[in-house]
Amino acid sequence: MGYAGLSLEGKVALVTGSARGIGAALASGLAEAGADVAVSDIPSNRAGLNEVKKRIEAQRRRSMAYDLNVLDLEQIRSTMGRVTADLGGLDILVNNAGIRRRSPALEVTEEDWDAVIDTNLKGTFFCSQAAAGVMIPQGGGRIVNVASQLAVVAGENRAAYCSSKGGVVSLTQVLALEWLRHGITVNAIGPGPTETPGLLEADTRDADELQADLAVNMPLGRRMSPEELVGAAVYLASPSAAATTGHLLIVDGGWTAR
Ligand code: NAI
Numbered sequence: 729m730g731y732a733g734l735s736l737e738g739k740v741a742l743v744t745g746s747a748r749g750i751g752a753a754l755a756s757g758l759a760e761a762g763a764d765v766a767v768s769d770i771p772s773n774r775a776g777l778n779e780v781k782k783r784i785e786a787q788r789r790r791s792m793a794y795d796l797n798v799l800d801l802e803q804i805r806s807t808m809g810r811v812t813a814d815l816g817g818l819d820i821l822v823n824n825a826g827i828r829r830r831s832p833a834l835e836v837t838e839e840d841w842d843a844v845i846d847t848n849l850k851g852t853f854f855c856s857q858a859a860a861g862v863m864i865p866q867g868g869g870r871i872v873n874v875a876s877q878l879a880v881v882a883g884e885n886r887a888a889y890c891s892s893k894g895g896v897v898s899l900t901q902v903l904a905l906e907w908l909r910h911g912i913t914v915n916a917i918g919p920g921p922t923e924t925p926g927l928l929e930a931d932t933r934d935a936d937e938l939q940a941d942l943a944v945n946m947p948l949g950r951r952m953s954p955e956e957l958v959g960a961a962v963y964l965a966s967p968s969a970a971a972t973t974g975h976l977l978i979v980d981g982g983w984t985a986r
Contacts, residue, residue, distance in 0.1 A: 733968035737762035740815040741965065742808075744768055744798055744855060745825030747776035749924030750874060750954045754822055755780055757958030758965060759789040763820060766811040768796035790815060798825045798851030808858040817866055820965045821859040823852040824874040826892075828930050833887040841888045848892035849899065856903055860912060868911020870965045873900050875916040877980035893918075897976050904974030913973040915964040920980025923951045948981025 736758055746755040747769035759765045765784050769777045777793045784791035792814050796807045812818050826848045829840045856871050863869030878886060879893035896916060903914040921927065921942075931938070942949060960977045963969055978984055 731968075734962060734966045735762050736820070736962065736965060739763045739819040739965070740766065740811065740817045741820035741822065742766040742768065742811050742818060742859070743822040743824055744796060744851070746780055746822075747773035748780075749926055750919065750922060750957060751822070751824035752776070752780045753954030753958060754824060754874075754961045755791075756783050756787065757955070757962060758820065758822070759784040759787045759791070760958075761962045761966070762789070763965070764790035764815050766792050766794060766815060768794040768807060769825070770797050771795045798823075798855055799846055801854050804851075804854050804858045805861075808855075808862050812862050818859060818862045818869065819866070820870045820872070821855060821863075822872045822874065822961060822965070823855050823896075825851055826874065828886070828889050828926065830885045830889075830930060832885050836887055844888035845892050845895070848889070849895040852896055853899055856899075856914070860903075860907055860910070863912050864907075864910045870969065871903065871912060871914040872961050872964045873914070873916040875900070875918050875976060877918045877920045877978055877983050879916075879918055879976065880978070881984055900976065901974040908973055913964070913969055915969070915972060915974070916976045917957060917960045917964065918976050918978035918980060918984075919952065919957055920948075920978075920983040921946060921951045922954055922957065924954055927951070945986070946981050946983055947985065950981075952979070952981055 741758045741763040743755040745751040746767040781791040781793045875896040876893040879897045900916045
């Protein structure tokens with residue numbers, strides 16, 4: 729029998745960008761901890777999303793899948809309402825949807841900048857705002873933002889990405905301060921390099937180059953798996969974390985400890 733303070737039994741969670749990668753692992757992990765989980769992503773990832781929904785149902789939890797583009801404010805608001813109607817409430821929001829674009833600062837275009845900031849930072853804010861609109865009348869909830877270790881240390885060629893994730897941490901603190909009186913805690917996790925489809929698509933280095941980089945920068949000596957982030961997210965989403973708010977929980981294989 730597990731520690732009851734970490735149980736999510738009877739809770740309803742929504743995870744953005746959960747068709748694959750970290751979002752899929754967190755959705756399934758929250759279900760393992762007892763939550764019913766609404767999964768959501770952009771329509772082009774519907775097949776992956778349906779697979780995650782099936783996995784959660786095989787874990788004997790309820791799941792619903794929604795098209796949710798975090799750039800679409802109308803869709804954000806309507807999805808919060810649909811999740812609440814379909815699953816009976818909304819207790820946990822995980823703001824995971826995010827994109828990465830790498831280029832030297834001198835070559836970043838306005839389109840790159842807007843896409844990264846709008847998805848990672850603006851999307852996180854408006855999903856949180858819409859979720860709080862449901863959670864406040866319910867008496868509270870948990871918001872877990874997926875930031876990055878690159879919120880607190882620089883990554884070369886990632887001006888927009890690092891700015892977006894630093895912004896997410898700052899936003900986490902502001903919302904934590906404003907919403908604790910409503911019973912909502914707002915925290916963030918800061919993953920280090922984690923093997924996901926998005927990371928692999930963006931990383932064009934060969935195995936030797938990668939290993940040389942990990943040897944210098946990553947005390948763990950390897951990339952993490954998405955599942956290694958589940959415990960942190962479950963804790964922040966759990967009853968145990970009622971007094972933990974505005975916190976960035978870095979899970980980065982020692983990257984920022986150097
Ligand atoms: P991924 O690219 O494998 O998965 C991201 C998911 O977000 C995809 O399913 C994608 O369709 C979805 N998404 C993208 N734009 C969206 C939008 N506008 N609306 C809704 N969904 C959208 O990426 P990964 O690696 O799983 O990343 C997930 C989160 O973790 C991101 O916020 C990323 O910045 C963060 N992160 C990832 C790290 C890594 O090393 N993989 C390290 C630190 C943070």
